[in-house]
Amino acid sequence: MLPALGYIFLAVILSAVTLAVSEFFFQSFIPRSVPLIYTGIAILTLGGPRILIRTFYYHYYKRKKPNVFIYGAGSTGRELAYALISGEEYHPVVILDDDYSKVGQIIFGLRVHHSSEFESLQSLYDPKKLLLAINNINKGARLRLLDKISQWPIAVQSVPSVEDIAAGKAQSTEIRDLEISDLLGREPVEPNQNLLEKNIKDKVVMVTGAGGSIGSELCRQILKQAPKRLVLFELNEYNLYAIDRELRKVIEKTKSQAELISALGSVQRQNRVEKLMFNHQVETVFHAAAYKHVPIVEDNIVEGIRNNVFGTLAAAEAAINANVKNFTLISTDKAVRPTNIMGASKRMAELVLQALADRESNTTFTMVRFGNVLGSSGSVVPLFKEQIRKGGPVTVTHPDIIRYFMLIPEAAQLVIQAGAMKHNGQVFVLDMGEPVKILDLAKRMIQLMGMSEKIADLSEESEGDIEIQFTGLRPGEKLYEELLIGNNVEGTRHPKIMTASEEKLDWSEMSKLIEQLDKHCHDFDIECIKQVLLNAPTGYLTKK
Structure with a gap:
């Protein structure tokens, strides 16, 4: 509005000056007061209606929009304020803001208040949301800020991070839910660039399970390290299509020279995998293909064993025959003293690779074990969000259940770095930080979405919005997860990657167990399958 009035004022002044100059040069009889009267009338008639219409529009239409608070009086907050004033939402x-030097400033008609005034301002304006517009602070300060505002009875959203804005993934004024990293409460790990590119740059890399949560993020991280060729191997057609389409857009945008190959198939078909590796001269493999959902695998034991154990064996033998230099298995914390078939099958897959590492010398086999990743398929965060939006209840299996959590990009980067450390047959363990209590995570999400926990009692007038219900542990589920079996823990050259010596078998012993397991899977003899897992050094503990 102000620029438009400025242009009107300038145009009127110029026309008035032109009128006065014309009268002087052409000797016209025009009273000297006419240009002044003209200026006043022109400004009133041209600018006045605009001001009246703008005022009416603002007070009677714009005020119908829900009130919101903006947290942050910096450049991001200014951009957001301007966009919201002009917008429709x-x-x-x-x-x-927390900075007293900014308190009292007027930004696009909005006064800056100190954050300590929140309660009095909330009762005055009744805002529906608090929009977090702070991106220029470190992770620790952001976490402390979120701890403070999570206690406020208001829904919290934020603008995108500086990295997303710089990468063109989002606009600075785009409002979204808080990032998963904000809910996790941990600082990301800075990667070692030399380790990241060691087995990838100018090499041919293959990712099995490329369309899954971990596999797709591995592909994104690998593409950043300039491989010569990236082979995507995936059983699910749509998942392969989705990651192929995404990566081709990245290649086009970044003008990458990497060649992208998308191949359908199952890791259980060794001949298919081997031909693919041989034809494309694959040098590095990241084996992420696996069935990982505990209850599903518990109800489909044979298929879980076939995919997780025999699929790993087939892919590893294919890599040996195709002269692949590095093979990295994506394992799980559930492989440690497992109480479920999924965990036992992943530990068995580790044992298979350890035995092959002792048998072979040309292919380096490494295993990387970590806990849950936030944002993956089956993660509790999207489930909790959906349940909260529907009005609850939020379902937690047990009040004391805890889990290790990591962000998908962080996990993928650490997997790549661990796979580059060249310890054949070694199990690497990622530092997952402090474990997170699932109940606390649920409560935090309820608060940050502007609601309160509803305490179930006998009265009908119990306060709160969202109830938390405990459903009981699922079959094979543990209250807590472990990351190591042995006690001989050693550090590596990366501060967030550890290794430990664990019991293993030589190939002659392993091959006998594999034969037994194959026979029992063919016969669908579940009890015998479990017995083989109990006899192997998997640490498998069945629940009677």
């Missing part, structure tokens, strides 16, 4: 009424 929210009506910003107050800007909050």
Whole structure:
């Protein structure tokens, strides 16, 4: 509005000056007061209606938008305030900040208040949301800020991170739910660039299970390290199509020279995998293909063993025959003293690779074990969000259950770095930080989405919005997860990657167990399958 009025004022002044100059040069009889009267009338008639219409529009239409608070009076907050004032979705009424030097400033008509005034301002304006517009602080400060505002009875959203804006993934004024990393409460790990590119740059890399949560993120991280060729291997057609389409857009945008190959197939078909590796001269393999959902595998034991154990064996033998230099298995914390078939099958897959590592010398086999990743398929975060949006209840299996969590990009980067350390047959363990109590995570999400926990009692007038219900542990589920079996823990050259010596078998012993397992899977003899897992050094503990 102000620029338009400025242009009107400038045009009127110029026309008035032109009128006065014309009268002087052409000797026209025009009273000297006419240009002044003209200026006043022109400004009123041209600018006045615009001001009246703008005022009416603002007060009677714009005010129908829900009120919101903006947290942050910096450049991001200014951009957001301007965009919201001009937009159709929210009506910003107050800007909050922790910096006393900014308090009292007026930004696009909005006064900056200190964050300590939140309660009094909330009762005055009744805001529906708090929009977090702070991106220029470190992770620790952001976590402390979120701890504070999570206690406020208001839904919290944020603008994208600086990295997303710089990468063109989002606009600075785009409003979204808080990032998963904000809910996790841990700082990301800075990668070692030399390790990241060691087995990837200018090499041919293959990812099995390329369309899954971990596999697809591995592909994204690998593409950043400039491979010569990236082979995507995936059983699910749509997942392969989705990651292929995404990566081709990245290649086009970044003008990457990497060649992308997308191949359908199952890792259980050794001939298919071997021909693919041989034809494309694959040098590095990341084996992420696996069945990983505990209850599903518990109900489909034979298929779980076939895919996780025999699929790993087939892919590893294919890599040996195709002269692949590096083979990295994506394992899990559930492989440690497993109480479920999924965990036992992943530990068995580790044993298979350890035995092959002792048998072979040309292919380096490594295993990387880590806990849950936030944002993956089956993660509790999207489930909790859906349940909260529907009004609850939020379902937690047990009040004391804890899990290790890591972000998918962070996990993928550490997997790549661990696979580059060249310890044949070694199990690497990622430092997952402190374990997270699932109940605390659920409560935090409820608070940050602007609601409160509903305490179930006998009265009908119990306070709160979202109830948390405990459903009981699922078959094969543990209250807590472990990451190591042995006690001989050693560090590596990366501060967040550890290794430990664990019991293993030589190939002659392993091959006998594999033969037994194959026979029992063919016969669908579940009890015998479990017995083989119990006899192997998997640490498998069945629940009677």
